[in-house]
Amino acid sequence: MRVRFLPDEVHVEIREGESILELAARAGITLRGACGGDGTCGRCLVVLREGAVQDADGIAVAGTGAVFRACRFYPVGDPVIEVPDTSRLHEHQVLTGDGEEDAAPLWAQEGVDGQLADPLLRRVTVSLVPPEPGETADDWGRLALALARETGGEVRADLAVLRELPAVLRARDWTVTADLGTAGGPEHEVVAVQPGRAAGPAYGVAVDLGTTTVAAQLVDLESGRVLGTAGTYNRQAAYGDDVISRIIFAGEHSGGRRRLQEAVVNTVNSLLAELRRLCGIERDAVRAAVCAGNPTMSHLFLGVDPAHIRLEPYTPAANFWPPCRADDLGLDLHPRAPVHVLPGVASYLGGDITGGLTASGFGAEGRTALFVDIGTNGEMVLGDGDWLIGCSCSAGPAFEGSGITCGMRAVSGAIERVGATPGGFEVVCRAIGDGPPAGVCGSGLIAALAGLRRAGVINRAGQFEPDLETPRFRSGDAGEEFVLVWARETAHGRDIVLTGADLQNLLRAKAAVYAGLRTLLAAVNLDQQDISRVYIAGGFGRFLNLREAVAIGMLPDIAPERYTFVGNSSLRGARAALLSGRRLAEIGETARRITYLELGEGTRFMEEYVSALFLPHTDMGLFPSVRECE
Amino acid sequence: MRVRFLPDEVHVEIREGESILELAARAGITLRGACGGDGTCGRCLVVLREGAVQDADGIAVAGTGAVFRACRFYPVGDPVIEVPDTSRLHEHQVLTGDGEEDAAPLWAQEGVDGQLADPLLRRVTVSLVPPEPGETADDWGRLALALARETGGEVRADLAVLRELPAVLRARDWTVTADLGTAGGPEHEVVAVQPGRAAGPAYGVAVDLGTTTVAAQLVDLESGRVLGTAGTYNRQAAYGDDVISRIIFAGEHSGGRRRLQEAVVNTVNSLLAELRRLCGIERDAVRAAVCAGNPTMSHLFLGVDPAHIRLEPYTPAANFWPPCRADDLGLDLHPRAPVHVLPGVASYLGGDITGGLTASGFGAEGRTALFVDIGTNGEMVLGDGDWLIGCSCSAGPAFEGSGITCGMRAVSGAIERVGATPGGFEVVCRAIGDGPPAGVCGSGLIAALAGLRRAGVINRAGQFEPDLETPRFRSGDAGEEFVLVWARETAHGRDIVLTGADLQNLLRAKAAVYAGLRTLLAAVNLDQQDISRVYIAGGFGRFLNLREAVAIGMLPDIAPERYTFVGNSSLRGARAALLSGRRLAEIGETARRITYLELGEGTRFMEEYVSALFLPHTDMGLFPSVRECE
Known part of the structure; x- marks a missing residue:
């Protein structure tokens, strides 16, 4: 029982309870949709070419040329369905970086002789002295001692490694290469051991888990060199445009959370497949991953119940995530590859921001800086080396x-x-x-x-x-x-x-962003002129005309040279952590240090918001340059 | 395609490549066998009642009444096979304890008010203050803090726990019961969280993984009370009588290691089912396990390559094992239940001995004591509070x-x-x-x-x-x-x-045991009269007549009141560790402290062995009491 999609000529096995929308998503065809499959937005229209489909009430549609909403209909038999271009989310201008950074591997400079100092996965080759008669040291004890000497800390291994260890140690005369994972501390965990010296480096992948788009970057974990970057739409889009509709889908549809988890993992896996093909690398050679996303994306990626992110008082299940393994999530990496998800601060301030702050060098100058990432939510962090305060305002879509x-x-x-x-x-x-x-x-x-x-x-x-x-x-x-x-x-x-x-x-969207900023400034008793640098992150920044954003009163009217566009800093944050345990620890520190300001508390934000519902603002004194050009 | 076994009336699905012997083992019918399925011992004779079987060369046997070796024949179609009583390993006098210990829970005394002080799984109920608007603490952060306050150390949780945590916390108004596993240190890992106060205690299981027999004991982890004990033959017996034939089977048969692992896990699962039925307990209520076995049994239970245990210089894959989880091994406990395997010392001195030493109170008197466990191997440890020396001699079967x-x-x-x-x-x-x-x-x-x-x-x-x-x-x-x-x-x-x-x-068997002891004594320059206590462990000790064992020169001729029979001290060791993290740590310390004497090194053992090939010994002066009664 399969559906055939045209003109792609992709066939996909029918699974009980999956709508045509979901079947298309599994086939890699991302349909437009803004209502989370509720059948209200009418963006996912498709055309029946052969066979029949029916809705949840069993009302069938048959006959070639019938147009129907993919989210509301289910296959009958083996239908053939055409997906018109107008119903597709199109490839694609996914922001994967700023070009420049790839040429000069930022973190490689921190190592010695082009070798990274402390990647999350270290490849270590050791030659052991074979056991002599009368010695009782066990295989693992012998290897653990040698590895601890290299790393300076305790090294652990789990059963899967121990099971084959005796043969691996003896295959190349007691020389082995071990890949050691770490979360940034002195302790390491063996991900894999192979006989002899490894021919090449181990690889890792940094992932930006965006609500709309997902980007991944394949990195050489020895030199820090970026081998390739790929981006695509998040297949979760089939279940809703924004985080709120996806949280609702996760809670209200049977198996909803699992379906969303599979959708984003499938998205990442498709990027991994592309990168591996591009670079000619085997699945098992990719042995570590760091992912950054907003809190909802992080929850859904890990399969964790996100329900209370949208319910008062907006409590995430966790801000810090335990490292897990590729096979816990279904990621196409080495099954024991450690997967880290960057820590967040609150339900609407996540690892994309904490990672982005660290990767963009925020606060390095020791003067007050502002970090802004505008999407459906406008997330911003204000601070210097000593303090950090952040908030998230709902800008709407x-x-x-x-x-x-x-x-x-x-x-x-x-x-x-x-x-x-x-x-x-x-x-x-x-x-x-x-x-x-x-x-x-x-x-x-x-x-x-x-x-x-x-x-x-x-x-x-x-x-x-x-x-x-x-x-x-x-x-x-x-x-x-x-x-x-x-x-x-x-x-x-x-x-x-x-x-x-x-x-x-x-007007409401831009007012929310500016009011958020004003509320942050008020909380620390500063003025916008005290901001010595503004970092604009994310895809939105890429095409933004700064002068116009200031002219409508969305961004503060300060000298243009104080603005820096930092591109996809979420991806850079993930990569920074992947290439350095110290960076990962730093991101954790940042997440702990940020004081989160809940804008719904108190009246300040609402007052600022109302004042900002003008072009550029009720208080023209805040926008001197705008006044000039009128 | 199934085989039907008579008179049991058990049906078992045929799997490619499994002999009638293995099919019977999967059906719970343990056949006799001493050759590891090589077809040489002729103990596993069975009778064809219907259908046909064939050997590896395709030579078929058909017709009712045909007698054949179960290990050499494979089913053709759906045969019916009778297993005569004489070919079965019979239930069973498996040593599960000494009776006395069960009445007075030894370790319960260490707690307060009948509650254990530090079991490997602690059940903790906490009531959290619900989050207020404006608070950003995440669910897990809130719970982790409360649990850390109870345990005094860091508490970790993995994804499986976090995934459902938001709903669990809110189901009973922020009161939850968490089961926390530990390996003896201050750190704990959440095994499970349930809403509200738990109705009863959590349960744990102690397992003695013997080469011939396996025993398991279900324990209440709050009071330490033993709820039931069960024992049976190790289903691995279908693959060979002793550890050496099983190691060979693991290495030489396709999937051999996996089959042995499944066989012993199935054995343990059958005991668990019996205990659960006996005590009316659900599978998921059993949330921790400690297993003790000799090194080969430990390797095979964990699925670790045991090949080098029998190859010079006799190196085990590991002496210390990482804690793993029930579902890593296929054990029928709560899937995330921590499973600990007691640490060993060398390839022929394992966790059954280190656990047994601790559980029997060895060395508590501060005077020189000897611990002996005689089976196919005679394992012994000599020492006092300050030093420990051990060896294993091959007594043969x-x-x-x-x-x-x-x-x-x-x-x-x-x-x-x-x-x-x-x-x-x-x-x-x-x-x-x-x-x-x-x-x-x-x-x-x-x-x-x-x-x-x-x-x-x-x-x-x-x-x-x-x-x-x-x-x-x-x-x-x-x-x-x-x-x-x-x-x-x-x-x-x-x-x-x-x-x-x-x-x-x-004569050779008893000479090996006594020569081992003499070699140990010589290594530390002591005489057998210096031994103030001898602990006799294991099933062998149960029926042993001490006077006769001394008369043939197997055990030292010292005052009978210095002998203590400690029953199944391997099982007691496992239980001691299950009920106390400190005990588990102590067992680890013991394992590290024992100096292992490889008897094959040097000539001393062989000299002692030759001297012991007499009744009782060439040196009659060593056996004064024997001389008297002749």
């Missing part, structure tokens, strides 16, 4: 292109630059890939907001000026709207518009 | 009834007492169970040797006196032999005899 009439993710065809003449008569848009546009992504929305405000199309309250005299401004089905691109110039032949409701959504 | 014409194990029908009139005209034998005898067990053989020597039937060199004038002395197929019981009085209607070759086997 507007900046990810969701909840906006013509919003879309930052993929090919998404408008990322917008210019307008005064009054909005002329509008110039540029889409990613320079082709005809299909919608507007987060950075494009900020650009539009800034551009239309500058052009006088929008007033300070974020509403359309009532008496605009351009045909672009009109009354649509959903109230007032402004046409950014006329239908004849778009990829799909429909107008790309911004509605009044869109404006309010964007 | 004679004392287990193997390699002796009419030898058998110490089961019902085995002769254990022998008396003879001068010249051997009259002989009186008593069998275990007081029924008609079927053979002679180890203690019976010692009794026979002593009795016949006293009666003048055997000379000092252990040979028959040439001119005995009794019809009991005759020339048989295998040379001279002496009839202990005439056919008309035996269970099987055949004479029970001792041959000249039997005498030499027994």
Whole structure:
């Protein structure tokens, strides 16, 4: 019993209870969807080509050409289903790094002679003196002693290693290579032992577990060299766009948590397969992994109940995770490869941030710095070498292109630059890939907001000026709207518009971010001018026009040279930990040191939020440069 | 495809490559066998009742009534096979304790108010303060802190525990009961957490992994009370009688090591099932185990390659074993129950001895003591509170009834007492169970040797006196032999005899034990009169007549009141460790402190051995009491 997907020509075995959406996900086809499979968003439309499908009530659809929602229907027999391009999440502009870092392996410099000082997996070759008659030292005792001499700490081995040890020790005359895992302390655990000297290095993998996208990097654990980087959409997207809908799916659907865990593990495994193929490496040669993600992603990756992340008082099951093994999770690495997940701080401040802070060199200057990662949540940390305070504000999905009439993710065809003449008569848009546009992504929305405000199309309250005299401004089905691109110039032949409701959504999103920052500053009695450096992390930062983000009042109006874009710092954080136990310990220290400010407590955040619901702000004094350019 | 065994009416699924012997073992029917399935001993004869079987060369046997060796034949179709009583290892006089100990739980006294002080699994109930809005402590952090307060040390949990933790904590309003495992130190690992207060105690199991028999004891881990004890034959017997034949089987047969591991685990599981039924306890309520066995048994139980135990220079894979989990081994306990295997000293001195030493109170008096456990190997340890020296001498299987014409194990029908009139005209034998005898067990053989020597039937060199004038002395197929019981009085209607070759086997066995002891004494420059206490451990000791063992020169001729029989001290050692982390640590200390004397090194042992090949010894001065009674 299989489903055949077109035009991919992928076949996938039917499993009891799996919808067409889930079957497609297992087949590697990620469908669009924003409702977590509830059948309400209508983004996952597919076409029946042969056979039949039925919904949960047994109502069947048959006949070629029938269009149905993949999330609500289940296969009958062996249907053939076509997945139109418009229903797919497209490959893909997954942020995997900033290019530069790969050329100069950052952490390799810390070792001696191009060798890493303290990777999480050390490869050690030892030659033992064979036992003499009358000696009673056991095989493992002999090896453990030699390894402890190399590492300076206790070395443990589990049964799986001991089982084959006698033959391994004697296969190459008592010379063996042991791969030793550590969590950063002096203690090591044997991951594997092989006879003789190993021909090459051991490999490790750093993984950024993003809600939307997942990126992985294969690293040589001897030199620290990055061998390859790959990214793709998180297959969990089939179960909901954001962390909240996935937490709900995990709790409300039978086996939901297991399905989400499998989906993200399958995503990582697909990247691992790509990287291994690229680098010509066997599965078992990859012997350590470090993963970084937000708390929900970390819970779901490990199969841990995330329910209370979204329920008051928002308590995660754990902020620090025990090291586990590849085969505990189903990851395609050496089965005993240690897998570390970076520690978080609170339910909405996770290992992607703690890792990102360490990897971006946050606080190294000893002056007050701000770290910001804006997605559905705006996570930020403020501090210097001595103190750290962090928060997470719910920006909503507007900046990810969701909840906006013509919003879309930052993929090919998404408008990322917008210019307008005064009054909005002329509008110039540029889409990613320079082709005809299909919608507007987060950075494009900020650009539009800034551009239309500058052009006088929008007033300070974020509403359309009532008496605009351009045909672009009109009354649509959903109230007032402004046409950014006329239908004849778009990829799909429909107008790309911004509605009044869109404006309010964007205003609320940017206000949440800025209010979060203001609340942090107030908590430590500082002013935004005290911030000597701002680190902008994540995919959003990549296309962001700083001047526009300041112009709409989302980011503080300080000197542009104080801003640094740090790219996918979550991935860099994971790699930093993979290549250095000291870094891993440092990230743990950072996680412990951050004071988390729950913005829902007290009234300060709400006051700041209301003040920020203007362009750029009720208090224009906070945005001197914006005042100047008007 | 199944085999049906009669008269048991047990059906077992056929697996590729399994002989009838192995199929029977899986069905719980332990056949006799001494050759490790090589087809040479002819003890595993069974009868074909229906269908057919064939050997490895494809030569088939069919037709009802055909008798064949179970180890050499494989099923064809679905045969029906009868296993005659004479081919079975019989239930059973497995030594599980000394009766007395069960009434007065030895280690319970160490706790307070009838509660154990430091069992390997502690049950702790804590009530947590629920998280308040604004608090960021995670669920696990909150619980870990409370548990650390109770235990005084770090508490760890793995993913399996964390996965369900949020729901468990909230199910009974933040009161939970945690079962914490330890290896004796201050660190604990969460085995399981359940909501609310637990209704009863957690249970643990102590296991004696004997080569021939396996015993298990179910214990209440709160009070230390023994709830039940069970014993049975080790199902590994299907693969060979002694450790050497099993090591060979493990190495030379495909999947041999796995099959041996499964066989002993199945044996333990059958005992666990019996104990659970007896005590009305669920599988998951049993949450810790400690096992003690000789080094080969420990290796095979854990699935570790034992090959080099029998190859020079006799190096075990490990003497100390990492704690593992029930589900790593396939044991029917709570899947995360910690399983400890007691540490050994060398390839032939294992955890049964180190545990036995500690459990029997060896060395507590601070004076020189000797611990002896005689089976196929005679293991012994000499020492006081300050020093310990041990050795193992190969006594051969004679004392287990193997390699002796009419030898058998110490089961019902085995002769254990022998008396003879001068010249051997009259002989009186008593069998275990007081029924008609079927053979002679180890203690019976010692009794026979002593009795016949006293009666003048055997000379000092252990040979028959040439001119005995009794019809009991005759020339048989295998040379001279002496009839202990005439056919008309035996269970099987055949004479029970001792041959000249039997005498030499027994002489060599007792000489090895005594020579081992003499070599130990010489190594520390002591005399046997310096030994203030002798502990006799194991099943052999149970039926042993001390005077006779001294009379044949096997045990030292010292005052009988210095001898103590300690029963199954291996099982007691396992239980002692289960009930006290300090005891477990003590056993480890003991294992580290014992200096192992390899008897094959140097010439001393061989000299002592040759001197001991007399009854009782070449140096009669060593056996003053024996000289007196002649």
